[in-house]
Amino acid sequence: MMNNTRDVILVNRCNQSDEFRTVLPAKMCVHVLLMLAAAAVLVVGAGVGAAATWYVDDGGGVDYDTIQDAVDVAGAGDMIYVYDGTYNEHVVISTSITLSGQTESGVTIDGGGSGDCVQVSSSDVVINGFTITNASKYGIRADYSDIAIENVTITANGGHGIYFVHGKSFAIRNSIIDGNDMGGIVYGGNRATDDAIVEDTNITNNVGSGLRIDLTEGKSATVRNNKIDNNAGSSSDGIYVYIAGTGGIMTIENNPVTNSGGRGIYLRGVRTGSTIANFVVHNSVGSGIRADASDLTLENVKVTDSDSYGIYFVSGKGFAIRNSIIDGNDMGGIVYGGNRATDDAIVEDTNITNNVGSGLRIDLTEGKSATVRNNKIDNNAGSSSDGIYVYIAGTGGIMTIENNPVTNSGGRGIYLRGVRTGSTIANFVVHNSVGSGIRADASDLTLENVKVTDSDSYGIYFVSGKGFAIRNSIIDGNDMGGIVYGGNRATDDAIVEDTNITNNVGSGLRIDLTEGKSATVRNNKIDNNAGSSSDGIYVYIAGTGGIMTIENNRVEDSGRYGIYLTGATNSVVAGNDIMRNSYGMYLHSSSNNSIFHNDFIDNANYNAKDDGTSNSWDDGYPSAGNYWSDHGGADDFKGPGQNQSGNDGIIDTPYPIPGGSSVDRYPLMHPWTGDTPQKGDLNSDGTLTPADAAIALRIAATGAHNDAADVSGDGCVTSLDALMILQAAADAIEL
Structure with missing residues (x-):
């Protein structure tokens, strides 16, 4: 010295x-x-x-020529500066010091194929600027210590690159951990009692986990701007972080994690407020990302080509993912496992594609909510692989499922269980599912502006349901039917409006309700739903039945009945076009219903059948009944008894309805074209009389305008219009 x-x-x-x-x-x-x-x-x-500074040079000429000699004399807080050279030794440190090398590539601690290169115990140690290699065990082992490492290369050791045992705080920056035989950076023993930081470090080619952190409750882990690649071997995770108890804050960002022998990233105990973002996980033997008992929010991640799940969320709390890609994983895209998650789920603006297994599978406890919005869900294949599956237990919860094209699913396109009233299921396409396009169990389901096409099963399969409504939608080309109820009868009302249900092999619409519920089927196009036993519209209400409103539907080319109703009471069937079906309409076990203003045209076997009681097949005179293409009577008379000279658009002879005693008393001469008032019928009594002419004269005298009175069509009401109404009342002219 x-x-x-x-x-x-x-x-x-x-x-x-x-x-x-x-x-x-x-x-x-x-x-x-x-x-x-x-x-x-x-x-x-x-x-x-x-503090003092001590110098080491393997060529001599300074304080010491071995690192260990300097360590042995250094006091707490001292720095040991090591000049470039190769130091064939095992360094044991039990004092809080700083060990600084001249250059990272120039200063080598070589373990000579035995022991540990560096051992630290019960100390606060900084290590900067070394290459540490060729130990039979660990490059660095630190027990009961605070350790900070920077600009260090740890390579080709027989054990872990760094083994941090019963530790306190740990930080490493700007380093390389490569080619170690039992893993890169691994915590062991009791959980560390302070925070962990791993930044700007390459952890590569290790046989074992790349990074394995294990902390006590409430501590934090920051893993940022690292390259984690080719850390192989069974159960070898790229990044593993566990924070015990209620967990802690994790910041995991900007780390490409590739070619891991186990999971790409495995997190346990992530707390709300953590940042897990901006990285790629590729080609993991296990799941790309697994998180247990966590509140997990992911942003801008890409998880591809894992041999297991893309993301596996186990016994979780809250989950959110946005602006991400989950592609080509071998057991599914995003899948919940273990116990049901205890908080809400959000999946937005994410592509979930080409996975062998379900694209998205969410499983929540009662009362929680799921939001799945603005995603692309495509080609998630394999038996029982659903595009989107959401289950909320118990009485269910609110679901928002919108703006997601769901295509080419190996199972059902969308499978929902436990949808509560108030949910939004809207604005998406489901195409080419091997199972049903949409299946919903035990749900109150309202669909708006959805398109479900080319499923190998049902378009929509509603099982043991509650309320159901669909509007402004297209259900087309599905192989087992359009919209079909299954399981136990639904316990609340059904509404189907403004929807095209076409080209399905099976019934277009099949509704099955418990006693006293109602079905509204209105303003739909139901066409070419083929196959034996395939009805255009089938509605069954059990027990004493319930109210059905079947209005303004175009029902064509059904394999069996155009409309088949069972249990209709005090219901209305009006304004429907029922054409070219095998059978037109069957009103079965139904009573006190009104059927009018329907067009029954060219149905192959019969246009209608009614085995019920007290059903009215017309709306009285002059409103009239229905149009029957097989009723060829004349219109020579008018009036309630069809015994007054003149025509009124009603065939003079009634139309008997097969199956019972029902009859249409006022069958229409021509197909119903809508509820348009007769020109000149100014007192709305259904026929033209001199009284209507007198009303027209009074209107002319005041100078007012009335479209119904302007029978001449010249834009004003004059005595000419009154004269024309009078002539029409006398059958001299037709208006």
Whole structure:
């Protein structure tokens, strides 16, 4: 060891001219400058035990030629500066020091194929600027310590690169952990009692987990801007972070994690407020990302080509993912497992594609909510693989499922269980599902503006349901039927409005309700739903039945009945076009219903059948009944008894309805074209009389305008219109 006098002399030499300075070894100048800094510290800190700096050079000429010799004399807070060279030794540190190498690539600690290169125990140690290699065990092992590592390469060791046992705080930055035989950075023993930071580090080619952190409750882990690649071996995770108890804050961002032997990223105990974002996980043997007992929010992640799930969320709390890609994973895209999650789920603006297994599978406890919005869900294949599956237990919860095209699913396109009233299921396409396009169990389901096409099963399969409504939608080309109820009868009302149900192999619409419920089927196009036993519209209400409103539907080319109603009471069937079906309409076990203004045209076997009682097949006179294409009577008379001279658009002879005693008393001469008032019928009694002409004269006298009175069509009401109404009442002209 050099004395203080020589140190001062050397400082003076280093401050001579550049010409003289060059004759000194470069390392001597570094030595002296560092000592100058240390001397300054000694002056400022005199009397308070200021730190010292010790120098090591394997070529000699400084304090020590081995690192261990310097460590043995260093006190707490001292720095050991090591010049470039190869140090064939095992360094054991039990004092809180800083170990600093001249250059990371130039200073090598070589374990010679045995033991640990560096052992740290019960200390606060900083290690900067080394290559640590060729230990039979660990590159660095630290027990009961706080350790900070920067600019270090740890490679080709027989155990872990870094083994952090019973630790406190840990930080590593700007380093390389490569090619170690039992893993990269691994926590062991009891959980560490302080935070962990891993930044700007390459953790690659290790046989074992790349990074494995294990912390006590409430601590935090930051893993940022690292490259984690090719950490292989069974159960070898790229990144594993576990924070015990109620967990802690994790920041996991900007880390590409590729080619892991186990899971790409495995997180346990993520708390709300964590940041898990902006990275790729590719080609994991296990799941791309697994999270247990966590509140997990993911943003802008890409998880591809895992041999298991893309994301596996186990016994979780809240879950959210946005602006991400989950593609090509071998057991499914995003899948919940273990116990049901205890908080809400959000999946937005994410592509979930080409996975072998369900695209998205969410499983929540009662009362929680699921939002699945603005995603692309495509080609998630394999038996029982659903595009979207959401189950909320018990009495269910609110679901928002909108703006998601769901295509080419190996199972059902969308499978929902436990949808509550108030949910929004709207604005998407479901195409080419192997199972049903949409299946909903035990749900109050309202669909708006959906398109379900080319499913190998039902378009919509509503099982053991509650309320059901669909509007402004298209259900087309499905192989087992359009909209079909199954399981136990639904316990609340059904509404189907403004929807095209076409080209399905099976019934177009099949509703099955409990006693006293109602069905409204209105303004739909129901066409070409083929196959034996395939009805256009089938509605069954059990027990004493319930109210059905079947209005303004175009029902064509059904394989069996156009409309088949059972249990209709006090119901209305009006304004429907029932054409070219095998059978037109069957009103079965139904009573006190009104059927009018329907067009029954060219149904193959019969246009209608009624085995019920007290059903009215017309709306009285002059409103009239229905149009029957097989009723060829004349219209020579008018009036309630069809015994007054003149025509009124009603065939003079009634139309008997097969199956019982029902009859249409006022069959229409021509197909119903809508509830348009007769021109000139100004007192709305259904026929033209001199009384209508008198009303027209009064209107003309006041100068007012009335479309019904302007029978001449010249834009004003005059005595000419009154005269024309009078002539029409006398059958001299037709208006």
